[in-house]
Amino acid sequence: MAADRSEGGAARPGDHAPLTPGWACDTCGEEWPCAPKRDLLLAEYRRDRAMLSVYLGACLAAATQDLHVGGPATVTCLQQRFIGWLPRRAKGF
Numbered sequence: 001m002a003a004d005r006s007e008g009g010a011a012r013p014g015d016h017a018p019l020t021p022g023w024a025c026d027t028c029g030e031e032w033p034c035a036p037k038r039d040l041l042l043a044e045y046r047r048d049r050a051m052l053s054v055y056l057g058a059c060l061a062a063a064t065q066d067l068h069v070g071g072p073a074t075v076t077c078l079q080q081r082f083i084g085w086l087p088r089r090a091k092g093f
């Protein structure tokens with residue numbers, strides 16, 4: 001499965017950016033968001049966790065389209081992958 005970098009290309013090395021439409025990390029090759037990226041996101045959005053939820057929600061929506069997700073089981077799987085790792089605060093979102 002060769003990576004197709006024909007679009008985008010603004011990501012820097014070490015940025016752990018998602019490669020679409022496969023949604024694998026372009027740095028470590030793990031499913032995005034990979035563990036290093038989660039740490040980066042938490043640090044980046046630590047003052048604005050709500051915006052992180054919005055951002056990940058947008059990524060989830062895009063990935064759902066890119067990956068042609070159909071069944072509810074797979075949608076739940078993607079939700080867990082993109083949003084389920086967020087540390088839960090008192091009220092969540």
Ligand SMILES: [Zn+2]
Pocket residue numbers: 016017025026027028029030034035036037
């Ligand atoms: Zn990564």
